[in-house]
Amino acid sequence: MMRHNDLALSWPAPAREWIEAAPVGNGRLGAMVFGGAGRTRLQVNDSTVWSGTPHGPADSLADVVANGAGPERLAEVRAAVRAGDHRTAERLLMSFEGPYSQEFLPFADLWMTLGEGALQGRTLNLDNGVAHEFLVVDGNEVQRSVWASHPAGVLCVEILGRTDLWLELESPLRTVHKVLRDNGFDLGVEIPVDGAPEHEPEVAEPLRYADGPIDDYDPFGAVVVRIDTDGQVSTTDKALVVTGSTRALIVLGTSTAARDFWDGRSTRTRTEHFAAAEERVSAALAQGAAELLREHDSDLRSLLGGTSLRIGRQVNGPTSVAEVLSGRDERLTATVMFQYGRYLLAASSRPGSGPPANLQGVWNADLRPAWSSNYTTNINLEMNYWPAEVTGLGECHLPLMDLLDRMAANGADVARELYGARGWVTHHNTDMWGWSLPVGMGHGNPSWAIWMMGGAWLVQHAWDHYEFTGDKDFLRDRAWPLLRGCAAFCLDWLVEGDGWLDTVPSTSPENLFMADGRPESLTLSSTMDIALIRAVFTRCLDAAQLAGVDDAILPEIKVALPRLRPPAVADGGWLQEWGEDLPEHDPQHRHMSQLVTVYPLGQIDPEATPELAQAAAHLMDRRGNGAMGWSWAWKIALRARLGDAETARSLLLEATRPLGFAWDVNAPTDGSKWGGLLPNLFSSHPPFQLDGNFGFAAGIAEMLVQSHHGVIRVLPALPSSWPSGALTGVRCRGGLAADITWRDGSLAALTIRRLAGDPQQTVTVVHAGQRTELTLAVGEERRLAC
Structure with a gap:
């Protein structure tokens, strides 16, 4: 179902390695x-196949508390930090570290x-998510199409x-049930109840299975495959064989x-899991390939088609x-990178489908992916x-x-037991179980393992969703x-300082200072x-006013x-990283932590705070350009927010x-080896991480x-090297959307429309020093003179 203006990636040969697929x-x-042709692989993931159990976070919290972590020890840590006794503070604080979050x-x-043959070409359509081959x-002549249908909830070939x-079906996990039928397979696997990250070599059993349910949780998964074909079907001891097929x-x-x-x-029960998978597969087969593809095509196009970008010639x-x-x-x-990032997000994060993109x-x-393929x-x-x-x-x-929601539930227990605080807290890592403890096994450097602001950053996304949609x-x-829960924790986490309220202890992920x-x-x-914390407090006050909430926390x-x-x-003229002007251990550090003030929070702005914006730019000059995909992406967005088009462009070219x-040897984190794109355009350090792909789309x-x-x-x-283009349906805060066309480096056409939000709210549009103000009813659009 390729349309003439679809954007599709193409490769001339089959994938030899995973990073070419x-x-x-x-x-x-x-x-x-x-x-x-020949024997080819379809490697399958399910977003809910994680090591661990629902009870893991609570059990680990109990162990950490039993080892002495809690409000009294926190008071000792704070005293040691204020006294400059770093060794004591670090030793005490490491007792707050749990083991590790779980693995995807x-x-x-x-x-x-x-049979014997050759591939004439393969494509991935970024508008409808179909991988297609001509063989x-x-x-x-044979054509094969593969797609993952959101409406049907199945994978189709x-x-x-x-x-x-x-056809053969296997699993790298512990297989406990396998039946080869005359029309497919039933495969049952047990999933490890604990999985240690590859950077924890001291773990004796990095993937640990249980012998049966744990605390009423049975770590089981079922895979069901069925085929409908006009060929003759038979079976061997491990394969399903189809001969003379013209359609399958x-x-x-x-x-x-x-x-x-x-x-x-x-x-x-395990029987019920097989029945559930069988029911979904049978319903899909009953639809038939044409209807499944039509339904899938309509679903994904309706999602992806609302926004599009063309820079330069039409692709x-x-x-x-x-x-x-x-x-x-x-x-x-x-x-391509703009649309690919959007495609990857739509393919890995849909409402009602399971955990978010990791x-x-x-x-x-x-089986032991880099950084556990979890959530940092x-x-x-x-x-x-x-x-x-956007x-x-x-x-x-x-x-x-x-x-x-899951982190907040677990994080409320962590906040209370470890810190004697209200509300909820999340630290450096989490997983699908809502892990909220610090990680590190008692030996993780606090620069990455001890950071109490994970929830304070993530909760900004809830506010962002409201700001863009206007959904009260x-x-x-x-x-x-x-x-509110995050603000309650932040209020209790702050302590009196030298006239200010301080966070103690505090780290700046993942940098160090010299002392x-x-x-x-x-x-x-x-x-x-x-x-x-400032953003959490500000959002709370705004949200309460907009929602008509009266709460004692306000x-x-x-x-x-x-x-x-x-x-x-x-003193050097750059934005300071800590509460005191401390010398960085790594002045070219890959993290831009203090620049969260610029992007995405917008607390520092070239117009509103020009001196601080200049200090932010000075810091970026000091940090330098290259590193790994996600760091490049953040720097692109930061330079764009500061109005530095040419540096943003150069960073995108590097990245x-x-x-x-x-690609399969993890590069050092010090940036001494720069990352880049893999043959399937996944962003890489290495290891490959898709945050870079998502970040490139946001930065552009x-x-x-x-x-x-x-x-x-x-x-x-x-940038001057992007003289013409069109951006259609881009979303703006306030429930707005814009269509933008530019030619010869100048704005040629601009339409603003209101999708939702307050029709009485003034919309202010600025371009090239010109400022226009207007009001729009919901559903109304206005084409502005250029």
Whole structure:
């Protein structure tokens, strides 16, 4: 169902390695499509297949408390930090560390073998999410299409053309049930109840299985595959064999105990899981391939089609990935990376489908993936969702809110037991179970393991969803409880300082400062801490007013807010990172933690706070450019917010070049080896992490439109090398959307329309020094003179 103006990626050969395969997904099921004649792999993930159990967070909290962590020890830590006794503070604080959050794991491999032949080409359509192949098999033309249907909730493979076919189904997890039927497979696996990250070599059993249910939770998953074909079907001891087929539809469905937990459903028996997967697969087969594809195509186009970008020439039909990676046409590269980031988010995060996109979206083939393929909350999870609202994928944001609800529930216990605080807290990592403890096993450096502001950053996403959609029901029912709980923790976390309220202990992820010749992590009131708390308090006050809420916490917030330290400029002229002007251990550090004030929070702005904006730019000059995908993406967005179009462009060019060394060896985190794109355009350090892909889409959007502080800025950071283009349906805060066309470096056409929000609210539009104000009724649009 390729249309003439679809944007599709193309490869001339089958994938030899996982990082060459094409990703498809429906939010819950993800698959990497290798393609080709002969024996080829479809590697399958389910977003709910994680190690661990629902009881893991509570059990680990009990262990940490039993080892002495709690409010009394926190008081000792604070005293040691204030006394400059870093060794004592660090030793005491490490007792607050739990083990580690859990791992996102691979689920199954569906192997398909066709006859002798050759691949004529394969594509991935970024408008409708179909991976398509043209093959010649035993002299016959054969086409194979793979897609993950959100409406049907299954993975589909359609094969058209005369061919024989062999199917095999395997899992890298513990297989406890496998039945080969005359029309498919039933596969049952047990999922590890504990999975240690690869950076914890001291763990004796990195993947630990249980012998049966634990605390009424049965870590089980079922995979069901069925085929409908006009060929003759037989079986061997491990394969399903089809001969003489001219059409085949293969459908894969899953059901897991973890999905029951996520949905708040009573855990089903293993037999019931097979029945649930079978029911979904049978319903899909009954629809038939044509209807399944039509329904899927309509669903994904309706989601992705609301926003589009073209920089330079119109891109129609298949686009060679080699051409994108060559760097010969930067306008093509920017166009593709914008749409690819949007596609990956829609494929890995859909409402009602399960947990949000993790470090690897919904695609992972490793039993011990880098950083557990989980959620890192000091930048990476947030970056995953930076493009959600602005690029018209607001509904894809909702799975993150579901995870926030789980973190808030667990984090309330952590806040109370560890810190004697109200509200809820989340630290450096989390997982689908809502892990909220610090991680590190008692030896993790506090610079990354001890950070109490994970919730304070993530909760900004609830406010963002309201700001873009104007949905007051969401604000009242979802955002307000999360904001209020986070604010309650922040109020209790703050302590009296030298006239200001301080956070003690405080770290600036993941940097260190020098003290007495040693790199240290623990001090007071990092700039990031205070910026996030200021944002939480401000959002709380605004949300309460908009939702008509009267709450006893509001007077407390109003008293505390003006007592937060303002951002400071270091003696060297750059934005200060900690409450005191401390020398960085790594002046070129990959994290830009204090610049959360610039993007995404917008507390520092070139117009409103020019001196601080200059200090922010000085810091970026000091930090330098290259590092890894996510760091490049943050720097692109930061430069765009500061109006530095040419540096933002140069960063994007650096970040989108091919990775220049082995993808399967993790590079050092010090930035001494720069990352790049993999052959399937996944962003990489390495390891590969999709936060970079999501961040590139958000950064490109930020170069073309900004909508903070009640002002829509059009083409605020347009590079001179992007002289023409069109951005359609881009979302702006206040329930607004914009269509922007530019030619010869100048704005040619601009339309603003109101999708939702307050029709009495004035819309202010700024471009090239010109300021226009207007009001719009819901559904009304206005074309502005250019």
